[in-house]
Amino acid sequence: MPSSTYHVMPAKKGWALRKAGATDSKTFTTQREAIEDARKHLTSAPGQIVIHNADGNIRDVEFHKLPKIQSPPRISRFKARKIDRAVTSIVFDPRFSLST
Amino acid sequence: MAKTYVRSKDVFINCPFDASYKPIFNAIVFAVCELGFRARCALEIDDAGDTRLDKITRIIGECKYGIHDISATELNPAIHLPRFNMPLELGLFLGCKRYGSPSQRSKSLLILDREPYRYRNFISDVSGQDIHAHGADPNRAIIEVRNWLASKGGILPGGATIQKRYARFLTMLPAMCQALALDSDDLTFTDLSWVVNRWLISAR
Numbered sequence: 645m646p647s648s649t650y651h652v653m654p655a656k657k658g659w660a661l662r663k664a665g666a667t668d669s670k671t672f673t674t675q676r677e678a679i680e681d682a683r684k685h686l687t688s689a690p691g692q693i694v695i696h697n698a699d700g701n702i703r704d705v706e707f708h709k710l711p712k713i714q715s716p717p718r719i720s721r722f723k724a725r726k727i728d729r730a731v732t733s734i735v736f737d738p739r740f741s742l743s744t
Numbered sequence: 745m746a747k748t749y750v751r752s753k754d755v756f757i758n759c760p761f762d763a764s765y766k767p768i769f770n771a772i773v774f775a776v777c778e779l780g781f782r783a784r785c786a787l788e789i790d791d792a793g794d795t796r797l798d799k800i801t802r803i804i805g806e807c808k809y810g811i812h813d814i815s816a817t818e819l820n821p822a823i824h825l826p827r828f829n830m831p832l833e834l835g836l837f838l839g840c841k842r843y844g845s846p847s848q849r850s851k852s853l854l855i856l857d858r859e860p861y862r863y864r865n866f867i868s869d870v871s872g873q874d875i876h877a878h879g880a881d882p883n884r885a886i887i888e889v890r891n892w893l894a895s896k897g898g899i900l901p902g903g904a905t906i907q908k909r910y911a912r913f914l915t916m917l918p919a920m921c922q923a924l925a926l927d928s929d930d931l932t933f934t935d936l937s938w939v940v941n942r943w944l945i946s947a948r
Binding site for chain 2: 646647649651664665692694702705709710711712713714715716717719723724726727728729730731732733734735737739740
């Protein structure tokens with residue numbers, strides 16, 4: 645069951661829709677438009693949409709035909725954000741792009 | 745005594761915590777999280793006020809599912825004694841299932857060992873439970889965990905898909921640890937759970 649993860653993230657001008665493992669992205673004026681476009685990609689295929697805040701932290705995740713990921717043991721918000729940022733930065737690191 | 749609620753997505757992982765077992769432990773944690781369950785184990789709390797047994801019994805009470813790896817049964821060469829922690833925790837889990845409230849009796853467990861039928865030589869009373877061999881191979885452990893949890897209902901990703909994602913996760917783990925200024929060998933269970941959780945949410 646191959647799946648895709650789409651990130652709706654803040655961009656320089658508006659909101660970017662970026663697929664995990666891809667190097668390019670699509671830009672939208674509003675976050676809602678970016679989310680709607682991501683949903684179109686997942687009408688038949690399994691995947692998830694990761695919605696980030698304006699500051700880049702993960703705000704919400706929509707799961708489409710994939711098991712919902714349960715929250716791990718509680719840690720401080722500061723540490724959770726630190727892990728969030730570290731993982732997101734590596735997921736979008738060109739060294740780990742799926743096309744390479 | 746406060747009532748314990750059994751959480752239908754919580755999986756208690758009872759296994760050795762030493763470095764040689766870590767590849768299998770990490771693979772099991774990854775598979776459990778990927779399949780939409782929450783991995784729990786005695787390492788998740790660092791509360792000096794809780795005795796280890798109190799901690800373990802509370803976590804066991806909260807988990808509907810249990811994965812018990814009894815592969816570490818060799819004699820310690822220094823003291824010529826085996827380790828009894830895993831069989832003890834397995835016994836606690838079976839005790840909850842046998843004598844607990846109706847929700848505790850709904851518990852389900854998977855027993856893992858290195859080789860098939862080896863358990864008959866040292867813990868034959870568990871015959872009749874769900875016992876599978878992982879051959880000390882993390883990828884086989886993923887398949888065993890996946891097939892067992894898939895038998896509980898729901899449409900779950902296949903074992904090969906999880907293995908592929910886990911391999912990809914492992915290629916990125918050193919870089920993620922570096923970004924966190926951590927050594928991947930020093931990741932605590934809580935850190936690992938968070939990194940796995942965030943990676944699954946961001947990249948699967």
